[in-house]
Amino acid sequence: MKNEILDLVAQFADAQTKEFIPGESIVQYTGPTIDKDEYVAIISTVLDGWFGLGAQATKFETEVALRLSKLHGVYVNSGSSANLIALETMKELYCKEDKTYKIITPAASFPTTVNPIIQLGFEPIFVDVELGTYNMVEEQVLDALKDDDVIGIMYAHPLGIPIANTKKYYELIKQKGGFLVEDCCDALDSTYNNGDLVGKYSDAATLSFYAAHHITTGEGGMVAFSQRNAANIARSYRDWGRACFCSGKDVLSSTGACNRRFADWLGNGVITDHRYVYDRIGYNVKPLELQASMGLAQLKKLDDLTQRRKDNYVCLNAFMKSYEKYFILPTAPEGTDASWFSYPITIKDSAPFNRADIVEFLEENKIQTRNFFAGNLLDHPAYKKFDFDIKYSLENASIITNNTFMIGVWPGLNEEIYQYVFKIFEEFFKQRGL
Numbered sequence: 001m002k003n004e005i006l007d008l009v010a011q012f013a014d015a016q017t018k019e020f021i022p023g024e025s026i027v028q029y030t031g032p033t034i035d036k037d038e039y040v041a042i043i044s045t046v047l048d049g050w051f052g053l054g055a056q057a058t059k060f061e062t063e064v065a066l067r068l069s070k071l072h073g074v075y076v077n078s079g080s081s082a083n084l085i086a087l088e089t090m091k092e093l094y095c096k097e098d099k100t101y102k103i104i105t106p107a108a109s110f111p112t113t114v115n116p117i118i119q120l121g122f123e124p125i126f127v128d129v130e131l132g133t134y135n136m137v138e139e140q141v142l143d144a145l146k147d148d149d150v151i152g153i154m155y156a157h158p159l160g161i162p163i164a165n166t167k168k169y170y171e172l173i174k175q176k177g178g179f180l181v182e183d184c185c186d187a188l189d190s191t192y193n194n195g196d197l198v199g200k201y202s203d204a205a206t207l208s209f210y211a212a213h214h215i216t217t218g219e220g221g222m223v224a225f226s227q228r229n230a231a232n233i234a235r236s237y238r239d240w241g242r243a244c245f246c247s248g249k250d251v252l253s254s255t256g257a258c259n260r261r262f263a264d265w266l267g268n269g270v271i272t273d274h275r276y277v278y279d280r281i282g283y284n285v286k287p288l289e290l291q292a293s294m295g296l297a298q299l300k301k302l303d304d305l306t307q308r309r310k311d312n313y314v315c316l317n318a319f320m321k322s323y324e325k326y327f328i329l330p331t332a333p334e335g336t337d338a339s340w341f342s343y344p345i346t347i348k349d350s351a352p353f354n355r356a357d358i359v360e361f362l363e364e365n366k367i368q369t370r371n372f373f374a375g376n377l378l379d380h381p382a383y384k385k386f387d388f389d390i391k392y393s394l395e396n397a398s399i400i401t402n403n404t405f406m407i408g409v410w411p412g413l414n415e416e417i418y419q420y421v422f423k424i425f426e427e428f429f430k431q432r433g434l
């Protein structure tokens with residue numbers, strides 16, 4: 001019966017392909033690229049009746065970690081949770097003194113790349129970014145590193161554009177005895193340092209599998225490490241703070257990964273199950289096994305999905321070049337190759353129109369746009385409440401808040417759809433006599 005159900009599911013999924021109708025279909029700025037493989041994988045796992053994390057999650061953790069040049073992955077329920085768990089782990093490993101440590105981070109960011117810094121009692125040192133590459137301003141990072149209280153650097157590769165200096169920043173922070181966390185949520189498969197996958201030069205690398213991202217499990221995230229010890233700590237924070245670090249088939253064994261599951265763990269002479277011993281103040285940010293099965297199906301397509309993102313960038317960028325008079329176009333720095341999340345456009349001050357004008361026109365014509373996330377976080381009410389010590393000008397970050405928007409390059413778009421997008425851009429300029 002299971003096979004019959006899965007056959008029907010595959011037929012249903014096959015029937016979902018939609019035709020693009022110019023002016024009627026929405027040109028999404030991003031979306032999931034899934035077909036029958038993902039539907040069948042999910043339903044098959046559901047029909048197996050096992051919902052908690054299991055063998056598929058373990059496989060997914062290992063395969064995703066390798067794609068970040070790491071050895072150990074810990075699957076969580078979102079990219080935001082991945083950042084939180086990554087930083088909890090770093091705090092435990094690196095912050096040994098009773099003082100307020102500082103972390104360098106760009107002000108133009110996704111909120112939950114920065115929020116764990118605040119939530120876990122660190123002090124952020126905000127740096128600005130360059131327009132176009134959206135990389136952190138190097139002089140500011142190097143200056144901030146001189147501060148003795150700096151223990152970490154934490155940033156996202158913005159919209160898939162790699163932070164070109166990651167190896168250099170990693171080496172510098174290691175010299176100080178600190179850590180680097182790379183948020184790769186928007187940058188799976190991007191490379192830096194002439195061909196190294198993002199994730200390589202850091203103590204922890206994170207991903208999001210929300211439907212907008214390079215591969216999706218609906219919701220979900222991963223935090224990956226080179227060291228098993230770090231992964232065990234992260235797993236503990238993920239799983240209520242428990243001491244037990246069993247995963248995969250160890251969970252099923254009566255002795256556990258530690259080989260002494262039943263022992264005097266609490267030091268009170270009573271034999272206790274390690275699975276119910278807690279040595280951290282933890283969370284529960286676990287996803288579901290059925291999501292992992294979807295993730296494994298997505299991973300098989302990743303090479304192709306990455307190529308399509310790159311091709312779409314090339315196609316869109318070639319067209320946009322004619323409007324460089326008005327726009328700062330996105331570029332990946334030398335030595336890097338971006339697997340683009342989206343295509344950010346910053347409107348120059350000299351342009352005879354503003355962001356609202358063009359965004360409204362595109363949206364009216366069914367072309368989705370988005371802001372470049374928060375732009376400068378410090379422009380937002382939640383962050384204004386804090387008395388942060390702002391050391392550097394964050395001018396470009398605020399330009400992003402006000403003048404940047406993004407459109408799609410995800411694999412759901414193609415040459416035919418772009419012809420429509422180009423026509424609408426041309427109409428916008430024509431209507432203004434430009």
Ligand SMILES: Cc1ncc(COP(=O)(O)O)c(C=O)c1O
Binds near residue numbers: 209
């Ligand atoms: C750079 C970055 N970091 C973190 C996140 C958070 O991921 P999630 O939505 O899975 O919590 C996102 C989400 O888009 C993101 O773009």
